[in-house]
Amino acid sequence: MKTLILSFLAIVMSSPVLALDVQKISDTIYALVGEKQQRSETNLANNATFGVVITDEGVVLVDPGGSWKGAAQIDSEIKKLTAQPVKFVINTGGQDHRWLGNDYWQQKGAKVIASSAAVADHKERETDQLIALDRFLGPKFEGTKPSYANIEFDTEYSFTLGSTTFDITHVGQAHTPGDSFVHIAKDDIIFSGDIIYVERILGVGGQSNAKSWIEVFEALAAKNPKIIVPGHGHVTDLIESTASTYDYLVNLRTRLTTYIDGGGEIMNSVGIDQSAFKHLLQFEQLARKNAQQTFEAMEWE
Numbered sequence: 380m381k382t383l384i385l386s387f388l389a390i391v392m393s394s395p396v397l398a399l400d401v402q403k404i405s406d407t408i409y410a411l412v413g414e415k416q417q418r419s420e421t422n423l424a425n426n427a428t429f430g431v432v433i434t435d436e437g438v439v440l441v442d443p444g445g446s447w448k449g450a451a452q453i454d455s456e457i458k459k460l461t462a463q464p465v466k467f468v469i470n471t472g473g474q475d476h477r478w479l480g481n482d483y484w485q486q487k488g489a490k491v492i493a494s495s496a497a498v499a500d501h502k503e504r505e506t507d508q509l510i511a512l513d514r515f516l517g518p519k520f521e522g523t524k525p526s527y528a529n530i531e532f533d534t535e536y537s538f539t540l541g542s543t544t545f546d547i548t549h550v551g552q553a554h555t556p557g558d559s560f561v562h563i564a565k566d567d568i569i570f571s572g573d574i575i576y577v578e579r580i581l582g583v584g585g586q587s588n589a590k591s592w593i594e595v596f597e598a599l600a601a602k603n604p605k606i607i608v609p610g611h612g613h614v615t616d617l618i619e620s621t622a623s624t625y626d627y628l629v630n631l632r633t634r635l636t637t638y639i640d641g642g643g644e645i646m647n648s649v650g651i652d653q654s655a656f657k658h659l660l661q662f663e664q665l666a667r668k669n670a671q672q673t674f675e676a677m678e679w680e
């Protein structure tokens with residue numbers, strides 16, 4: 380009886396897992412859109428957007444999921460779309476959701492591709508990321524262990540699978556030091572990773588560089604893609620991406636420049652006007668932090 384009660388409690392207490400929102404872009408390209416909130420037991424650290432490209436020689440996955448169980452959740456969604464195996468996984472950056480699912484896919488035979496700057500960032504921050512994930516995911520963290528890319532590149536890497544060519548570009552530091560975007564020219568689509576956020580506010584952290592992020596965005600925008608699969612949020616275009624990511628970063632730095640030129644101190648830098656972006660999710664949690672982080676970086680410029 381006691382065992383029965385305990386197993387009943389275990390079922391009641393373990394949180395249900397949130398489904399990924401599967402957005403069909405074409406017969407062969409999908410976005411898997413995760414929650415736009417903090418990592419949690421219910422989102423398995425899949426609180427980001429992932430890309431799935433099906434070719435007649437296998438699948439390319441853009442970002443592996445934020446945990447072992449997160450990667451398994453992505454796998455089960457891909458199996459509903461195709462019988463093709465995942466051959467390549469691209470890590471578009473250094474955040475947990477861009478690489479901590481690697482081990483799952485490598486054990487299934489996929490090769491992981493990342494910029495060298497991203498791999499250096501993975502090694503640099505893995506301890507902090509694992510500690511944080513353990514705390515956010517609780518029992519759902521089980522099985523997650525760091526594993527690095529099989530193929531590294533400095534600034535550009537292209538490969539073809541089936542009849543689809545993937546061009547990966549690392550311009551410089553954006554949300555993380557090793558951020559890259561993935562361009563499929565024939566489909567006029569870019570998977571931006573954490574270079575682009577829509578629907579929610581972006582985060583400027585200690586690993587970010589708001590100044591070069593603006594330049595990275597400009598390099599991406601120069602490709603003029605019709606479709607963008609952002610790092611966070613639903614499938615979008617360059618207009619919405621510009622409004623919620625580029626304009627946000629430019630506003631942050633422009634307001635802070637004026638503030639610093641006027642002799643402003645760090646304490647009140649958090650109060651600069653960001654109200655044009657208050658419709659974005661997580662604004663209250665992140666806007667002031669972003670200002671402070673950017674202020675600190677700008678003091679060194």
Ligand SMILES: [Zn+2]
Pocket residue numbers: 427474476573610611
């Ligand atoms: Zn992210």
